[in-house]
Amino acid sequence: MAAKIWTLCNVLRGDGISYNQYISELTYLLFLKIAEENGSEATLPSGYRWADLVSYNGSNLLGHYQEMLTHLGSSAESGMVREIYAFPTTVFSHSENLRVVLDGLNAIKWHQISQDGLGQIYEALLAKNSEDARSGAGQYFTPRALVDTIVAVVKPRLGEVIQDPASGTGGFLISADGYLRHSVSPEGYNASPPRYEGMEIERGTYRLCLMNVFLHNMVASVSLGDALTQDSAVLSPADLILANPPFGSKFASARAKRPNFSFVTANKQLEFLQHIYRGLKPGGRAAVILPDNVLFEEGIGRQVRQELMDLCSLHTILRLPTGIFYAQGVKTNVLFFTRGHSDKGQTKETWIYDLRSGAPKFGKRTALTIKYFTDFIDRFGDWPTDSVPRPLDIQSDRFRRFSREEFSANGDNLDVRWLMEDEGSDELQLLRPEEISALILSELRAAIAEVEELHAQFDSSIGQ
Known part of the structure; x- marks a missing residue:
C-alpha cells in the first residue's frame, strides 16, 4: 500500500518536486x-472536506x-487541524497533476x-522518504x-510522563505507546494512561509528527518550539525521556538560552x-x-559529562554501527541513565556495549x-531499573564494565574502545551460520523488490 502511494510521486517529478516535499504535501491530502x-470529518469545516476536493x-x-488549505489552517475549529494546515504551501503547479494524485488516492x-495499518503505512512512507531524500529528510528519522x-x-x-524534546516525526512516542498497549489490557491502559509530550523546532517536521500521532490514534501534547529555550516551559518533569537530538549546530538560534x-x-x-x-x-x-564527540570533547564537554554522572547513574552506553543515519559518516551512541535523588556521585559504574566493531x-x-x-x-536486563548492579558474569566480548574511577583517571572520556572497529566490516562476525543464509536470502529478496519497484515505475510512466 505504501508503495502504491509512493509511486504517485512520480507524477510530480517532472515539476522538480523532491520526495521530501511530496511527503509533506501528502500529509495534507491523507x-x-x-x-x-x-x-x-466533524473536525473539518463543511465544504472543506475530501469529497469537496475530489468532486x-x-x-x-x-x-x-489552495483556498481549502488556507481556510483549514486559519478557521478550522480543531486545534490539531489548524496546526497541520498552518502556513500551508502546495508544491503542485498544475491542476492536472493534482487530479492524478487525487484519483490515485481515491482508488485505494x-x-x-x-487504524494500526494506517499508522504503519504512514511510517513506511516516512522511512522511504528518509532513504530517498538524504539531503535532509533522514535528519529526523531514527x-x-x-x-x-x-x-x-x-x-x-x-x-508516566514520557517526553521527547526533539520529537521529529514522533517515532519514540509512538513506539512507547505501542509497547504499553501490547503489555497491558485496554482497561489497564485506560485506567492509568501515560502522558506523552513532545517538542519539535521545524514546522514541516512538526506537521508530520502531528499526522503520525493522529494516524496511531494517540493522545499526545506535541508543541512547535525549541526545547533549548523558554519554549520548554510547557514540558513537564518527566519519568522517561527518549530523544535523538539533531546533529550539528544548524539549529542555532539567537533566542535566549535556558x-x-x-x-x-x-x-x-x-545543550540537549x-x-x-x-x-x-x-x-x-x-x-x-x-x-x-559528546563522549570525549574537552572543556565544557567534560564538565557536562561530570554533571551528568553526578546527577544521574549513567549505567549503560550502546555504541551504534556507523551509517545508520542519513549522514553516513556520523558515529553515534545511546546513553542510558537514571536521575538520582541527590546531586553527587550517582554513577558508580557504566557498562558499554560495542555494536559498532x-x-x-x-x-x-x-x-x-x-x-x-x-x-x-538480553544482556541489558532489568538490573538498572531495579537499582541493582549487573552481575559480572553478564560481561562478554562486546559488553564491558567500567568504574567511575576509571573514567576519572582518563579525563572523564567515555569513548572507551577495546575492539578494533575495522576488525571486519564483514557481517560474519556478528551472525551465526543460519543467520548468514537468512541474510543472503533477504538480500536477494531486497534486490528483487527493487527491480519490481523500478518495473512498476516504468509501467506508471508509460501509462500516463
Missing part, C-alpha cells in the same frame, strides 16, 4: 481522506485546493485498512529497529543532554542518541533489524 474513512469540476482545481481501498530496541529496554510504564543550564555552549547535543538530565524527575529514566554496512541491501540488537537486549 488527513482529508482518512478523516472521511474513519468518520472524523470539484471547475477549471481551477489547484486554486480551489482504505476501508480494508485498520531507524525503527533502534527505536523499538531502546523502548524495549527502558520499559515505559502506565501513568537559565537553568549549568554550561553555555554552541554544541547543541551538549543538559535539558534531558535536568528534565527528569528523581528516579526518572532517559535514553538519548548522541554523536561520539565488526558491524556490517547497513543500507538498502542490509537493513538494520531488531535481530542485531537481540544480544544487547
Whole structure:
C-alpha cells in the first residue's frame, strides 16, 4: 500500500518536486481522506472536506485546493487541524497533476485498512522518504529497529510522563505507546494512561509528527518550539525521556538560552543532554542518541559529562554501527541513565556495549533489524531499573564494565574502545551460520523488490 502511494510521486517529478516535499504535501491530502474513512470529518469545516476536493469540476482545481488549505489552517475549529494546515504551501503547479494524485488516492481501498495499518503505512512512507531524500529528510528519522530496541529496554510504564524534546516525526512516542498497549489490557491502559509530550523546532517536521500521532490514534501534547529555550516551559518533569537530538549546530538560534543550564555552549547535543538530565524527575529514566564527540570533547564537554554522572547513574552506553543515519559518516551512541535523588556521585559504574566493531554496512541491501540488537537486549536486563548492579558474569566480548574511577583517571572520556572497529566490516562476525543464509536470502529478496519497484515505475510512466 505504501508503495502504491509512493509511486504517485512520480507524477510530480517532472515539476522538480523532491520526495521530501511530496511527503509533506501528502500529509495534507491523507488527513482529508482518512478523516472521511474513519468518520472524523466533524473536525473539518463543511465544504472543506475530501469529497469537496475530489468532486470539484471547475477549471481551477489547484486554486480551489489552495483556498481549502488556507481556510483549514486559519478557521478550522480543531486545534490539531489548524496546526497541520498552518502556513500551508502546495508544491503542485498544475491542476492536472493534482487530479492524478487525487484519483490515485481515491482508488485505494482504505476501508480494508485498520487504524494500526494506517499508522504503519504512514511510517513506511516516512522511512522511504528518509532513504530517498538524504539531503535532509533522514535528519529526523531514527531507524525503527533502534527505536523499538531502546523502548524495549527502558520499559515505559502506565501513568508516566514520557517526553521527547526533539520529537521529529514522533517515532519514540509512538513506539512507547505501542509497547504499553501490547503489555497491558485496554482497561489497564485506560485506567492509568501515560502522558506523552513532545517538542519539535521545524514546522514541516512538526506537521508530520502531528499526522503520525493522529494516524496511531494517540493522545499526545506535541508543541512547535525549541526545547533549548523558554519554549520548554510547557514540558513537564518527566519519568522517561527518549530523544535523538539533531546533529550539528544548524539549529542555532539567537533566542535566549535556558537559565537553568549549568554550561553555555554552541554544541547543541551538549545543550540537549543538559535539558534531558535536568528534565527528569528523581528516579526518572532517559535514553538519548548522541554523536561520539559528546563522549570525549574537552572543556565544557567534560564538565557536562561530570554533571551528568553526578546527577544521574549513567549505567549503560550502546555504541551504534556507523551509517545508520542519513549522514553516513556520523558515529553515534545511546546513553542510558537514571536521575538520582541527590546531586553527587550517582554513577558508580557504566557498562558499554560495542555494536559498532565488526558491524556490517547497513543500507538498502542490509537493513538494520531488531535481530542485531537481540544480544544487547538480553544482556541489558532489568538490573538498572531495579537499582541493582549487573552481575559480572553478564560481561562478554562486546559488553564491558567500567568504574567511575576509571573514567576519572582518563579525563572523564567515555569513548572507551577495546575492539578494533575495522576488525571486519564483514557481517560474519556478528551472525551465526543460519543467520548468514537468512541474510543472503533477504538480500536477494531486497534486490528483487527493487527491480519490481523500478518495473512498476516504468509501467506508471508509460501509462500516463
